[in-house]
Amino acid sequence: MAGKRPYIPIAVGVLGAALVGLLVYGIATQAPSRSLDEALRHGTHPPAPSADQMLPRLSGGGSTSLAAYRGKVVVLNFWASWCEPCQEEAPKLERAQQQLQRHNGTVLGVTYLDVTPDSLSFVKRYHLTYPNLRDTSGEFTHSYGTDQLPESFVIDRNGHVVAISRGEIDEAFLNRAVSLAERS
Amino acid sequence: MSATRRTMMAVVALALALSPMLPSAQAGAATPRTNTAAPHTTTATPRTTLLAIEHQVMCVTCKIPLNVAESPQSTRERVYIRGLIAEGQTEAQIKNSLVAQYGPSVLDLPGTKGFDLAAYLVPAAVVLALLALLVLLLPSWRRHARTRASTGVDVPKLSADDAARLDADLAHFD
Numbered sequence: 001m002a003g004k005r006p007y008i009p010i011a012v013g014v015l016g017a018a019l020v021g022l023l024v025y026g027i028a029t030q031a032p033s034r035s036l037d038e039a040l041r042h043g044t045h046p047p048a049p050s051a052d053q054m055l056p057r058l059s060g061g062g063s064t065s066l067a068a069y070r071g072k073v074v075v076l077n078f079w080a081s082w083c084e085p086c087q088e089e090a091p092k093l094e095r096a097q098q099q100l101q102r103h104n105g106t107v108l109g110v111t112y113l114d115v116t117p118d119s120l121s122f123v124k125r126y127h128l129t130y131p132n133l134r135d136t137s138g139e140f141t142h143s144y145g146t147d148q149l150p151e152s153f154v155i156d157r158n159g160h161v162v163a164i165s166r167g168e169i170d171e172a173f174l175n176r177a178v179s180l181a182e183r184s
Numbered sequence: 185m186s187a188t189r190r191t192m193m194a195v196v197a198l199a200l201a202l203s204p205m206l207p208s209a210q211a212g213a214a215t216p217r218t219n220t221a222a223p224h225t226t227t228a229t230p231r232t233t234l235l236a237i238e239h240q241v242m243c244v245t246c247k248i249p250l251n252v253a254e255s256p257q258s259t260r261e262r263v264y265i266r267g268l269i270a271e272g273q274t275e276a277q278i279k280n281s282l283v284a285q286y287g288p289s290v291l292d293l294p295g296t297k298g299f300d301l302a303a304y305l306v307p308a309a310v311v312l313a314l315l316a317l318l319v320l321l322l323p324s325w326r327r328h329a330r331t332r333a334s335t336g337v338d339v340p341k342l343s344a345d346d347a348a349r350l351d352a353d354l355a356h357f358d
Binding site: 007008011015019022025026029030080081082083084113114115116117118136137138 | 244245256257259260261264284285286287288289298299302306310313317320321
């Protein structure tokens with residue numbers, strides 16, 4: 001028994017514990033962040049994440065960022081052409097756009113995990129007039145805690161998130177954005 | 185006159201001699217037209233198949249290989265790949281196009297940032313740990329082996345008869 005080395009089982013144990021820890025960490029970090037939702041629940045309006053990140057325009061012709069829309073009320077909508085609820089809400093968003101643009105506001109679409117030709121067909125089919133950007137890396141989308149589509153965020157003129165809709169939007173959500181644009 | 189006639193006959197004879205070659209000559213003339221027309225055809229020659237691509241890329245929404253995915257997004261992804269195949273793109277070109285559309289997560293490879301790094305670091309760490317274990321254990325194994333050799337614990341002793349027979353056998357080789 002004196003010849004046995006205790007450090008070998010200890011080392012194997014530490015290694016096993018480290019792997020389990022890594023697994024737990026991975027599961028915890030892969031889950032979508034809900035920090036924006038938490039902030040709104042506590043009555044604060046957090047700054048819109050990744051506002052300076054440049055994203056290519058869906059229609060081509062360079063890139064822009066959310067920060068370029070500072071001063072406008074923005075309904076930031078994440079969508080993809082293959083997503084059925086996105087198809088349902090597209091006409092509602094276009095109607096909201098008609099109202100928002102009269103009060104210095106806009107809907108800003110961001111396509112996620114969608115191919116450009118399909119996205120362009122979608123824009124044409126639903127006669128969407130609001131600007132659309134592409135998030136090919138998914139970094140911008142993930143910074144909003146979005147991993148399912150559609151999701152929408154109302155951002156005030158100062159670039160703060162004031163409302164969140166995780167799932168298909170309803171008229172009340174859009175009316176809130178329009179009234180914010182009218183008020184401010 | 186006879187010279188003219190001879191010339192005409194020679195021309196006719198030459199024409200007759202060449203006549204069997206006429207169809208092939210016509211075919212030869214037709215070939216360049218076919219070749220010229222080829223670039224205007226709408227379907228390019230496929231250089232790969234959907235099957236070959238499908239198991240190398242991911243369904244980006246379901247996070248599983250595309251060949252086993254059944255979601256609306258995976259259906260659109262397949263349609264897009266079929267389009268690229270029909271354009272005659274190679275496997276590498278198709279993968280590049282997919283990355284341009286869906287980002288690097290579409291490739292069946294872990295990322296190089298954040299937690300995805302673990303996919304590269306953990307195997308390396310495990311190999312290092314095993315090497316360290318080997319370095320720790322190897323001296324003691326060798327020491328143990330040397331001890332056994334010096335004490336001759338595992339070496340059976342020869343009887344006097346066997347030793348004599350062995351010596352006799354070895355003597356044959358001298």
